[in-house]
Amino acid sequence: MLKWSCMSRSRPAIKKRTRDPVATRAQILDVAFWEIYRNGFHHVSVNDIAEKAGLTKGAFFHHFPTKEALGYALVDEVLTRMVLERWITPLNDYENPLEGISANLKKIIDEMPEETLSLGCPLNNLVQEMSSVDPIFRDKLHGAIETWIAGVEKHLKRAQQRGYLKKETNARRLAEFVVMNHEGAFGMIKSVRDRRVFRSLHASLKEYLSSVQTA
Amino acid sequence: MLKWSCMSRSRPAIKKRTRDPVATRAQILDVAFWEIYRNGFHHVSVNDIAEKAGLTKGAFFHHFPTKEALGYALVDEVLTRMVLERWITPLNDYENPLEGISANLKKIIDEMPEETLSLGCPLNNLVQEMSSVDPIFRDKLHGAIETWIAGVEKHLKRAQQRGYLKKETNARRLAEFVVMNHEGAFGMIKSVRDRRVFRSLHASLKEYLSSVQTA
DNA sequence: ATCTTAACATACCAATTGGTATCTTGTAAA
DNA sequence: TTTACAAGATACCAATTGGTATGTTAAGAT
Numbered sequence: 001m002l003k004w005s006c007m008s009r010s011r012p013a014i015k016k017r018t019r020d021p022v023a024t025r026a027q028i029l030d031v032a033f034w035e036i037y038r039n040g041f042h043h044v045s046v047n048d049i050a051e052k053a054g055l056t057k058g059a060f061f062h063h064f065p066t067k068e069a070l071g072y073a074l075v076d077e078v079l080t081r082m083v084l085e086r087w088i089t090p091l092n093d094y095e096n097p098l099e100g101i102s103a104n105l106k107k108i109i110d111e112m113p114e115e116t117l118s119l120g121c122p123l124n125n126l127v128q129e130m131s132s133v134d135p136i137f138r139d140k141l142h143g144a145i146e147t148w149i150a151g152v153e154k155h156l157k158r159a160q161q162r163g164y165l166k167k168e169t170n171a172r173r174l175a176e177f178v179v180m181n182h183e184g185a186f187g188m189i190k191s192v193r194d195r196r197v198f199r200s201l202h203a204s205l206k207e208y209l210s211s212v213q214t215a
Numbered sequence: 216m217l218k219w220s221c222m223s224r225s226r227p228a229i230k231k232r233t234r235d236p237v238a239t240r241a242q243i244l245d246v247a248f249w250e251i252y253r254n255g256f257h258h259v260s261v262n263d264i265a266e267k268a269g270l271t272k273g274a275f276f277h278h279f280p281t282k283e284a285l286g287y288a289l290v291d292e293v294l295t296r297m298v299l300e301r302w303i304t305p306l307n308d309y310e311n312p313l314e315g316i317s318a319n320l321k322k323i324i325d326e327m328p329e330e331t332l333s334l335g336c337p338l339n340n341l342v343q344e345m346s347s348v349d350p351i352f353r354d355k356l357h358g359a360i361e362t363w364i365a366g367v368e369k370h371l372k373r374a375q376q377r378g379y380l381k382k383e384t385n386a387r388r389l390a391e392f393v394v395m396n397h398e399g400a401f402g403m404i405k406s407v408r409d410r411r412v413f414r415s416l417h418a419s420l421k422e423y424l425s426s427v428q429t430a
Numbered sequence: 431a432t433c434t435t436a437a438c439a440t441a442c443c444a445a446t447t448g449g450t451a452t453c454t455t456g457t458a459a460a
Numbered sequence: 461t462t463t464a465c466a467a468g469a470t471a472c473c474a475a476t477t478g479g480t481a482t483g484t485t486a487a488g489a490t
Contacts, residue, residue, distance in 0.1 A: 019437055019486055039348055042257040046478060057479085059438045067478065119347050124402060128343035131405040132334050133254055142406045176403075176412055177419035184399020187339060188391075190346040191357040197391055204392035208419075211426045234456055234467055261448060272449085274468045282448065 025063050027053050032070055033078055037122045040129055041071055068134065071126075075140040079123050080147055087182070088151035096164045097155035098213055101178060102206045109198050118193045121186035123148075128187070149175045169212050181205045240278050242268050247285055248293055252337045255344050256286055283349065286341075290355040294338050295362055302397070303366035311379045312370040313428055316393060317421045324413050333408045336401035338363075343402070364390045384427050396420045 031053040035044040046067050050060040064070040086108065094100025109117075119125075123144055130137035153175035159165035165174075185201040246268040250259040261282050265275040279285040301323065309315030324332075334340075338359055345352035368390035374380035380389075400416040 021437060024437080040257070040344055042255070043348060045476075047476085056439050058440070058482095061479070062437065120343065125343055127406045128335065128340055128402060129255055133258060138406055138408070142408075145403070145406050173415045173419060176415050180396070180399040180403045180416050183402055184395040187343060187398055187402055188360070188395045191342045191353055191360050193353070193357075200388045200391050201395050204388060204423075208423050208426070211423070236467060239467080260446075262446085271469050273452095273470070276449070277467065 021063070024053075024055065024059070028055070028060060028063055028070070029074060029078055032074060033122070036071075036074065037119055037125065041126065042129070068136070071130070071137060072140055075126065075137070075144055079126070079141075080144045083123060083144055083148045084151065087148060088155070091151075091155045096162070097159040098164055098209045100155070101152070102202070102209055105182065105202055105205070109195070109202060114195075117189060117195065117198070120190040121183055124183040124187055127183075145179065149179050152178050163214060166212055166214055174212065177208075178205070236278070239268075239270065239274070243270070243275060243278055243285070244289060244293055247289060248337070251286075251289065252334055252340065256341065257344070283351070286345070286352060287355055290341065290352070290359055294341070294356075295359045298338060298359055298363045299366065302363060303370070306366075306370045310377070312374040313379055313424045315370070316367070317417070317424055320397065320417055320420070324410070324417060329410075332404060332410060332413070335405040336398055339398040339402055342398075360394065364394050367393050378429060381427055381429055389427065392423075393420070 028049060032044070032049050035048055035052065046057055046060055049070075050057045053060075060070075064073065087104070090104045090107075091097055091100040094103065123141070126137070127141045127145070131141055132138070149172075153171050156165060156169075156171040156174055160167055160169070160171065165171075181201070185198060185205075188201070189195075189198050243264060247259070247264050250263055250267065261272055261275055264285075265272045268275075275285075279288065302319065305319045305322075306312055306315040309318065338356070341352070342356045342360070346356055347353070364387075368386050371380060371384075371386040371389055375382055375384070375386065380386075396416070400413060400420075403416070404410075404413050
């Protein structure tokens with residue numbers, strides 16, 4: 001199973017305790033993440049989550065007042081951090097952020113197993129399913145997207161300072177475009193299910209990025 | 216309410232008939248389209264659809280054997296045609312297809328009412344919700360996407376023949392990129408809900424298209 | 431050692447779901 | 461005018477849903 005490093009699934013557990021509310025909550029979020037990632041929010045029942053987390057429904061509702069509350073926590077605590085870890089933090093390793101964006105995307109594509117590939121992007125999935133149906137979900141998901149865009153923008157400005165990106169380029173606009181490309185690519189792969197299309201989209205984005213790069 | 220011209224909603228009805236199975240079926244598909252567009256497939260019950268179509272559940276199941284069958288018919292009969300009408304056919308009116316792609320997208324964005332804007336793209340919504348959950352849905356949705364890509368590719372080749380697009384550009388790859396940009400933009404707007412972002416994404420795509428255009 | 435509280439389990443509930451069995455009735459063909 | 465069948469209505473069903481009320485027990489504080 002793919003590791004999303006930001007998830008502290010079943011932490012080392014120095015002492016084996018029969019009751020560990022912090023670990024239990026994390027476990028619920030972990031199970032919920034995968035179930036919802038695979039099947040969508042509505043397709044997953046509280047029973048499913050509780051069962052696969054080795055708990056009863058009563059325990060679940062002790063940690064989360066409603067099913068929606070779990071979804072909100074998932075966005076706030078898991079997805080937002082995941083965005084940072086997958087798409088923003090790695091850019092620090094690149095002297096040239098434009099190259100970093102392209103290389104990081106390629107790396108993710110190449111390393112992602114076939115099954116996970118066809119599941120798309122956890123964040124985008126939730127956006128499409130929940131945004132127009134629940135305003136609280138939308139706000140929180142919007143927050144995660146905004147974090148993503150802002151993070152990219154920050155690195156694009158760094159690129160401008162270091163002379164990799166044309167000064168006249170609107171960093172915010174480009175950041176929006178980059179994020180949209182990521183989500184669009186992951187969205188399309190869900191129906192197409194062909195890694196080549198993913199590479200094709202990556203190539204196009206790379207080409208675009210080099211067109212705004214300083215000669 | 217926005218008109219999706221491909222939908223034959225409540226046709227002229229020369230003679231007022233109390234029973235008109237063709238119209239009834241179309242009515243069901245029409246209602247189902249909007250309900251599913253607004254709320255997602257799982258969020259809509261057969262009861263909802265039947266009721267809003269002025270029918271009983273029994274009547275619904277007379278026309279469609281299962282709820283899934285309705286969804287399949289929706290993709291095959293409604294969404295695929297919609298894609299052609301909205302994104303492919305209009306390109307015929309443009310001497311330069313590259314300009315057509317950009318102008319058509321802009322036109323759609325400008326004409327789309329605020330409410331509909333935040334609902335995203337009907338096809339993309341369904342892709343994200345159903346593709347990884349139901350293989351038949353995925354195949355049919357994939358078919359619709361493929362129709363879209365192939366349509367754009369055809370026009371891009373026309374652009375190459377007429378000298379608007381560089382000969383060395385891979386038309387298929389560019390078509391995939393264009394479609395992905397459309398779906399990505401509509402997907403992102405669902406959470407962001409800001410027409411400016413839409414215009415920003417459109418501007419970026421336009422810029423990209425002009426970068427592959429012959430001087 | 432006891433007490434208290436939170437962590438979890440058990441057992442239930444009303445509402446909703448997709449689906450079916452069975453009925454009435456409109457309508458086109460004969 | 462009759463007839464045959466499809467179009468649609470009515471009434472029901474088992475399964476599942478999110479959620480609750482109430483029980484039990486582990487474990488840190490005193």
